[in-house]
Each structure stands twice: as C-alpha cells, then as structure tokens.
Amino acid sequence: MYIYPTNRTQSVMETQPVIQNILGRQKVEPFYCPYDKLVLAADSCPDSSFIRLIRPARIWIDDDDFYYRHKFLHTLFSVCWGQMNPDAATTSIMINPWKHQLTPDDIMQLVELVMGSIHSVKIASFDEKTDLLRSMNAEETAKRLYVGYQRKPPEDYEQLGQTYYYGSRSGQQVKNYDKAEEQGKHDQTWTRIERTRRIRDKVSRATLKDFLYNERQDAFKHTVLVDIDKIDGRTKIQRLLKATGSFQEAFMNLDAAEKRKLKRHEIFACPSVDLGSLFRTELDRWMSLSPKLYSVFKTYALFRECWSGKSGYGQLDHQLDWSNLQSGTATLTTSQRVVMDSYSGKWNYGSYGNSFSCIPCIEQS
Structure with a gap:
C-alpha cells in the first residue's frame, strides 16, 4: 500500500x-x-x-x-x-x-x-460530545449516567475510575472519561461524555451540508444524566444503586413494570444536566463561527418543514437556492412568505401572491 x-x-x-x-x-x-x-x-x-x-x-x-x-x-x-x-x-x-x-x-x-x-460527500460516523466542567468527575458521572439502548452496566476501563464505556465500539457506544487527565490539566474537574453514531445504511447518510445545517434535536437521545439525589432512600432503586454503584446497572435489575414507572419519575424528566440542550448550545456557538453557514443553519429546519408540508403553512414546491440564502436573499415561486424579525426572533407567515422572499435577519451574538 x-x-x-x-x-x-x-x-x-x-x-x-x-x-x-x-x-x-x-x-x-x-x-x-x-x-x-x-x-x-x-x-x-x-x-x-x-x-x-x-x-x-x-x-x-x-x-x-x-x-x-x-x-x-x-x-x-x-x-x-x-x-x-x-x-x-x-x-x-x-x-x-x-x-x-x-x-x-x-x-x-x-x-x-x-x-x-x-x-x-456524506457522513459515515461522528462522535457527539459535551463537557461537564467543575461539576462532577468521571466516576460520579458514571454513577448517574443512563444509556437507554445499552443492556450492560458501564465498564470501568482498567479499573482506574477515569474512563467508562457503555456498549461496544462496533455499536452506538457512549463513554465518559476524565478529559482533564488526558489533557494534563490535573488541577481541573473536566469530564467529557461522548456518543459514537455510525450510519451503516449508505442511503440514510446525510450529506455534509445537511449534517452541518441539522440542529440535532436527536443529540444524546436516550442518554440521561439522572439526578439520583431526588431518589427516595427507601425505594428499591436506591437500594440497588447502593449495591451496584451505578444507576445503569441498578435500573437493569428492575422488572418491566418498575422500569416504566421509574421513567415517569422527575429524575428522568428533570435530569442533573440536560445533555441534549448542552450539546445544542455548543453547536449553536460553533456554527456561529461561520456566519454565512450560520444564517442557513438557523432557518434550515423551518424550510425543511415547509417543503414537507409539516409546518401547517403549505408545502414549498420549489427548491430554494441556498447559495443565495447565505448571501442574504432568496426568491422562488410559492404562495407563502416567511420573515424572521431580527429583534423578536419570531417568524411571521403570510400569503403574498406568488412571490416568496426570505430574509434571514438573524442577530449575531
């Protein structure tokens, strides 16, 4: 070779x-x-x-x-x-x-x-990540982290309490580890949570542009940092948690009815940290580093809904020229008009004959 x-x-x-x-x-x-x-x-x-x-x-x-x-x-x-x-x-x-x-x-x-x-060019796999700074170390995170689609308890790599794996590398693996230790910043508490996403079906792979424009509402889906401090000490799950050392393993020892009941508890509804929200905040800051792409990123989900007819405002039956949108304006024939107010950040919809105008007036932070 x-x-x-x-x-x-x-x-x-x-x-x-x-x-x-x-x-x-x-x-x-x-x-x-x-x-x-x-x-x-x-x-x-x-x-x-x-x-x-x-x-x-x-x-x-x-x-x-x-x-x-x-x-x-x-x-x-x-x-x-x-x-x-x-x-x-x-x-x-x-x-x-x-x-x-x-x-x-x-x-x-x-x-x-x-x-x-x-x-x-399409996306074959990616690692989505989020960082917990000055809050909890890898061992404390492993005690709270629940990955809904994994059926095994977290694996403490080399029993050092620094890296924990949920699932195998060949699947949708989640891991949390001591990033401060890896970066040589021993005076800091810095824990990173990563999830690997592999798209094996070539047809389902997104193009690079579609991937970058995606607001990723599915980020860290079924991955919850459970607030174990809200669990009543007299409950079965709390006893199992003390015995096993991790919520993931404790949850696995419940029967089906107990699992369904626990998933309605506030520990799932109000987690210690909303990993998906934390990810999307970081995604927004990262995309804003490329202003032209950022303007498309902030409007892309809405237009995709319009094209599919899911928005309730009619289906756009023509393809929008995104290169024009990046430069500030785009025009096509349709019966809908969508304008974002740069101050309120709200979308206004209205019918303006056959002319469609989009002005992505997004205030840069």
Missing part, C-alpha cells in the same frame, strides 16, 4: 491557503465544538489535483492488512482511498473539529480540497 506520512505531507500541504489559514490562527481556550470526530465517505476517489499535489510525499510499504491502498496522514485530517472491501466507501476522510479548532467553513474547505467538491 502507499502511505503518505505526516512528516512528508506537511511540506507539500503548506502552500494551500486553507491549511495556512487554519495553522496560522491563534488557538482559543475554551473552543466550543460539539463534535470530537467526523468520518466522511464518498463513492469516488480524491480529486486529481489533490493526488498530484501529494504524490511527492508517498512511499510504498508492505501491508496487506489495511483496508485501503492509499493512506494520507496530516496534522489536521487523514484520507484513505482505493478500498479493498467492495462494500466500503471509495474514499474515507477523518477530521477532528474540536481537537484542531476547525470551524464549519474549515471542514467544508478541507473536504473541497481533497474531493474537488463537497456535494457527493
């Missing part, structure tokens, strides 16, 4: 404006980004201009165990192409937005650099 090692690719990539821009930026602390890793897939090879650019960095090694014939490694991203398995994607791109402080624009530009276009 051909490998393009980091120590050789740095020099060939340093002439690219997007690389210069990212590496030349000053790092900020903290950097808000809700994604720890993205794996993108395409059914075509990288663009010929990218292959010509990196060819001087390649070397041949004997390795028949790898899944691809080419493996490109760079500080900011990696690319594999020429799959051995016909069921695998032709090209796979791995990017870690949080680690390298990449904005949504950065991701799109890196993908465009590799593939020549972003339109055929």
